[in-house]
Amino acid sequence: MDPIQNNDQKVIWTIGGGKGGSGKSFITANIGVCLAELGARVILIDADLGGANLHTFLGISPPSHTLSDFIKKRVADLREVIIPTGIPNLQLLTGAEDLLNAADAKSVQRRKLLRSIQTLEGDYIFVDLGAGNSLSVLDFFLMSDGGILMVTPEPTSIENTYRFLKSAFYRRLKQTVSSYRVKTLIEGAMDRKNEMGIRSPQDLFQAVMDVDEGEAKRMLEETESFRPNLILNQVRSKKDIEIGFAIRSACQKYFGLRLHYLGYVVFDQEVSDSIRKRRPLVLENARSRAAQCVREIAYKLADLRIDSSGMKGSRTEDEQVES
Ligand SMILES: Nc1ncnc2c1ncn2[C@@H]1O[C@H](COP(=O)(O)OP(=O)(O)O)[C@@H](O)[C@H]1O
Numbered sequence: 001m002d003p004i005q006n007n008d009q010k011v012i013w014t015i016g017g018g019k020g021g022s023g024k025s026f027i028t029a030n031i032g033v034c035l036a037e038l039g040a041r042v043i044l045i046d047a048d049l050g051g052a053n054l055h056t057f058l059g060i061s062p063p064s065h066t067l068s069d070f071i072k073k074r075v076a077d078l079r080e081v082i083i084p085t086g087i088p089n090l091q092l093l094t095g096a097e098d099l100l101n102a103a104d105a106k107s108v109q110r111r112k113l114l115r116s117i118q119t120l121e122g123d124y125i126f127v128d129l130g131a132g133n134s135l136s137v138l139d140f141f142l143m144s145d146g147g148i149l150m151v152t153p154e155p156t157s158i159e160n161t162y163r164f165l166k167s168a169f170y171r172r173l174k175q176t177v178s179s180y181r182v183k184t185l186i187e188g189a190m191d192r193k194n195e196m197g198i199r200s201p202q203d204l205f206q207a208v209m210d211v212d213e214g215e216a217k218r219m220l221e222e223t224e225s226f227r228p229n230l231i232l233n234q235v236r237s238k239k240d241i242e243i244g245f246a247i248r249s250a251c252q253k254y255f256g257l258r259l260h261y262l263g264y265v266v267f268d269q270e271v272s273d274s275i276r277k278r279r280p281l282v283l284e285n286a287r288s289r290a291a292q293c294v295r296e297i298a299y300k301l302a303d304l305r306i307d308s309s310g311m312k313g314s315r316t317e318d319e320q321v322e323s
């Protein structure tokens with residue numbers, strides 16, 4: 001499925017994957033503040049089921065108006081449920097989990113929600129997806145302009161990231177092809193113990209190639225244009241930083257995917273201190289190491305532009321992470 005195209009320069013980022021506690025909300029809130037400080041109009045959307053707490057990172061009370069009011073038609077305009085944060089250029093919308101995780105939420109409804117979000121006046125929209133791996137979350141991740149995976153340098157977090165990526169990757173491939181036979185092959189590949197002997201994406205491409213060369217070509221094109229992004233959080237050593245590169249190499253080798261390593265944020269006690277004070281770290285302690293890391297990533301995002309083939313950076317990603 002193609003990402004919904006923007007007519008204007010608005011960019012919708014989603015932040016997901018990883019585990020609960022990996023720092024998705026912390027980084028979403030603080031990147032939002034950094035971009036708002038630059039003068040961009042930023043809207044944060046809290047879509048974390050049962051764990052909506054972006055407001056706390058921004059020092060505001062749980063909003064009384066949520067997206068549910070819009071979905072249930074208690075308010076007519078999505079703009080009525082957006083609340084100011086007290087920080088210039090930064091607004092917040094909560095309650096997207098209602099639609100994102102509802103068992104009966106259809107893809108049509110999700111697209112409708114995305115379209116409504118598209119009508120919002122802003123330059124950047126960040127959707128905190130929470131840790132879920134549901135089809136709704138995957139679709140939202142795939143339909144946005146750029147999906148960011150949050151990972152910490154622990155094996156459990158890395159495992160979750162691969163699992164999320166694998167689900168998103170196969171789902172995207174399935175949405176790309178139209179042949180029923182090929183869709184069945186992809187479904188089979190998602191089950192590692194499938195009887196067709198498909199153990200890797202390469203096996204899958206080969207199997208599809210044997211039945212439909214055109215679909216195999218489309219799948220390859222889709223693989224090339226799918227560029228998920230990665231942020232490594234709570235980094236404690238130089239060796240930890242390398243994990244981002246290792247994940248990127250593994251994705252290239254296994255899936256044939258070009259993962260974009262946006263950068264890392266160091267583990268810093270100041271993060272926790274700022275949350276206790278309910279103040280965004282980049283405002284509370286702008287000189288802290290973690291704040292500087294977040295700011296650097298925010299500036300990279302400001303530098304990136306979306307084109308029809310996916311993400312395009314103004315510098316190469318190695319330069320971006322290593323500089
Ligand atoms: N870079 C960091 N350094 C130190 N602690 C961090 C860092 N990032 C996140 N944390 C801690 O992890 C906790 C969970 O972060 P949060 O953003 O709520 O995770 P998520 O939204 O992924 O569940 C925070 O309360 C904070 O104490």
Ligand SMILES: [Mg+2]
Nearest residue numbers: 024025048051
């Ligand atoms: Mg969270």
